[in-house]
Amino acid sequence: MTENTQQPQTAPTTELPTQYTPAEVEGKLYERWVDKGYFAADAKSDKPPYTIVIPPPNVTGSLHLGHAFQHTLMDALTRRKRMQGFEALWLPGMDHAGIATQNKVEQQLGEEGKSRHDLGREEFVERVWQWKEEYGGKILGQMRRLGDGVDWSRERFTMDEGLSKAVLTIFKKLYEDELIYRAERIINWCPRCLTAISDIEVEYQEDDGELVSITYGEGDETLVVATTRAETMLGDTAVAVHPDDERYRHLVGKKIKLPLTDRAIPVVADSHVDPEFGTGAVKVTPAHDPNDFAIGQRHGLESITVMDERAVITVHGPFQGLDRFEARAAIVGALRSQGRIVAEKRPYVHSVGHCSRCRTTVEPRLSMQWWVKVGPLAKAAGDAVRDGRVKIHPEDMSKRYFDWVDNMNDWCISRQLWWGHRIPIWYGPEGEIVCVGPDEEPPAGEGWHQDTDVLDTWFSSGLWPFSTLGWPEQTEDLRKFYPTDVLVTGHDIIFFWVARMMMFGLYAMDGEVPFRTIALTGLVRDERGKKMSKSFGNVVDPLDWMDKYGSDAVRFTLAKGANPGTDVPIGEDWVQASRNFANKIWNATRFALMNGATVEGPLPDASAMSATDRWILSRLNETVAAVDAFYEDFQFAKLSDALYHFAWDEVFDWYVELSKTTFQAGGEAAGVSQRVLGEVLDVTLRLLHPIVPFVTDELWTTLTGGESAVVADWPKDSGFRDAAAEREIATLQQVITEVRRFRADQGLQAGQRVPARLTLDGTPLAPHEPAIRQLLRLQPEGEGFAATATLPVAGAEVALDLSGAIDVAAERKRLAKDLAAAEKEKAQATAKLGNEAFLAKAPDQVVEKIRVRLAKAEEDITRIQSQLERLPGA
Helix, strand or coil, X not given: CCECCXXXXXXXXCCCCCCCCHHHHHHHHHHHHHHCCCCCCCCCCCCCEEEEECCCCECCCCCCHHHHHHHHHHHHHHHHHHHCCCEEEEECEEECCHHHHHHHHHHHHHHCCCCHHHHCHHHHHHHHHHHHHHHCCHHHHHHHHHCCCCCHHHCEECCCHHHHHHHHHHHHHHHHCCCEEEEEEEEEEECCCCEEECHHHEEEEEEEEEEEEEEEEECCEEEEEEECCHHHHHHCCEEEECCCCHHHCCCCCCEEXXXXXXCEEEEEECCCCCXXXXXXXXXXXXXXXXXXXXXXXXXXXXXXXXXXXXXXXXXXXXXXXXXXXXXXXXXXXHHHHCCCEEEEEEEEEEEEEEECCCCCECEEEEEEEEEECCHHHHHHHHHXXXXXXXXXXXXXXHHHHHHHHCCCCCEECEECCCCCCECCEEECCCCCEEECCCCCCCCCCCCCEECCCEECHHHHHCCHHHHCCCCCCCCHHHHHHCCEEEEEEEHHHHHHHHHHHHHHHHHHCCCCCCEEEEEEECCEEECCCCECCHXXXXXXXXXXXXHHHCHHHHHHHHHHCCCCCCCEEECHXXXXXXXXXXXHHHHHHHHHHHCCCCCCCCCCCHHHCCHXXXXXXXXXXXXXXXXXXXXXXXXXXXXXHHHHHXXXXXXXXXXXXXXXXXXXXXXXXXHHHHHHHHHHHHHHHHHHCCCCHHHHHHHHHHHHCCCCHHHCCCCECCCCXXXXXXXXXXXXXXXXXXXXXXXXXXXXXXXXXXXXXXXXCCCCCHHHHHHHHHHHCEECCCCCCCCCEEEEECCEEEEECCCCCCCHHHHHHHHHHHHHHHHHHHHHHHHHHCCHHHHHHCCHHHHHHHHHHHHHHHHHHHHHHHHHHHCCCC
């Protein structure tokens, strides 16, 4: 009834420990998978390829929930494809993390009373390599804990020899194609790390600052500007107004005095200025603001740098040598003493950029840097998505991608660090500039020197999909596994990493895309949907949860929340529930093995099966089809939910329970159900394996005697359906559920047995009477049976004699008390909703809550009255 081609490698066993202990299973099982080479891909294989390259974590990093989340999804995808017969490669590696790694080593040196300059560049870089070997890569061991099925034989590092060659190769190619150039532009500068940083390395937060309004000019030729960075006024070279602003038209083209200096600066008309914002006049500091730099370029303004690399004022005068924040206070004080301060607002809350590494306030700074001319590269990256060569999932995220690639600014790729790929440009004594490729000798002779900067880390990670496969060499891996199939990554870095890989992949690989699908995930948040942050105290170490609940529980919780592109809330209670699911799988399989469940031999013909057997096989095939469809659409939450409810509700709670009477009775029917149960568990464990690999592999090999679920065949939908059996079991479930509800309403204990008469004529339920009686704890009628309650359900009738089962008087008294409380609640809610004065004043949400209370009270009244009517003697 399902396509099961598994052949046992060893004899199945019925022995399982009474409890599942993840710590006793996971570590040894993972090492077995690796030792057996299950994750090693073969470039010579004739199987169709399936490739995912891991977004390289920082060499300095540890596994956080975001990693665990994305790795769970990537692992599930590759495990399933491997089971489907693909040559699946999930390629691991790490990023050299220029700034973060250099900071780590500089901190280490600081503890020794040294700086990198004491060592010199060459010795410092050697020290970083030593640190990497000793401390770096902690996350790789943590990936093993999670169960990552990566090909460790292909592990890469962005600074290894092969990837370094790729970096030099593409730099030279871009340089020769005039797509890399050197220019003085505004960049994000960290005065603590002493380097340019990328936009993604700037984190914005609302800071308490100040907004100061200052009078520029003298006499009748004055205007007022407002600024949050008064210290930058020392570098002002103009004041800009909108061309159509009548208030300042008479000043355009004139020069006005710049306070605290002996300079006069022009008033220029520029359409960038918003006349409705503030006074409609803005100070222009081209060397310290990106918008001002653009205005300066349009009007040919001078750019005056007023701070050094540590954000210390360099302009001659009373403020020279002051830190920028000290200078800010001193300059405002000086302006105040001259009567030029029109207004001051403190605190003035506004968004301020901070270095993500050290939290220092970032300073926009004019600097000579190396840039990538992104225009033609970005256009190609946009076209590849527009023409369908690359699909973004979910599709509505495409707009974000286009907003970025269609409006991308040139990319600053140089960093003022020592750790990283050094820019392969050499300068000669006569102003010569030579770009040196990977197999070329640099110029020799007196006066030649190499550029001191290194490349942005994103430059090398942008090559990741093809450099890790051997490019620029035409390797077997590159031919077999490129382009990759899926990139799984967070929507928060679509602009910074995804776009760069698209640009470089299309450029280096002659128009071939780096991946066919971009599957975007959300961010992991706490159970209240709040961003995880150390400052909030809600950061979770996934390893703690793995230690406590097992890796499968963490994986299943993350997958169950993975709706495409949306954030994932997660709490410990949810991980505990997933642990309970793993235990349920274990216990149900253990029960099945103890009761003779088997995968040996073919499935019996449907004609030999009970309706219960045919029902579960029909539902099994429907689940296989649903899970396959959800995988193809990256609907991990839906497929996890489908598997959870099928396994727990239908297999464990219904089929296993309904089969108990069959097993107890023995005979041919029991043998059929044992084979069906074995089939269902075999397929269910394989369906679950990509998400929860440890517990499923342990159980599957025990059940089937197969080598490993890792290399087992992925289940296929055989097409078997039995609508009649599904209707029959739905009727059976309805009867059992309704009687259970009635028993609970009457206060009967779960295991309490009561006499009952079942009338099943005219229904298909007669064969199920033994199961109904067992599940509902119903005894035969016996002598003196007197029905005190009769339940008509789905054409059947269940008559119960509760006379000796409950204290009728006490139960009536309890229900009467509950009824009085519900009627009081209804009266209070009705009165409030009938009060026009109250409705006129109360907020909508308050009124809605009262309506909900009224509906609940009415529902309770109906339920309790029904219970009272059903009591004996009513």
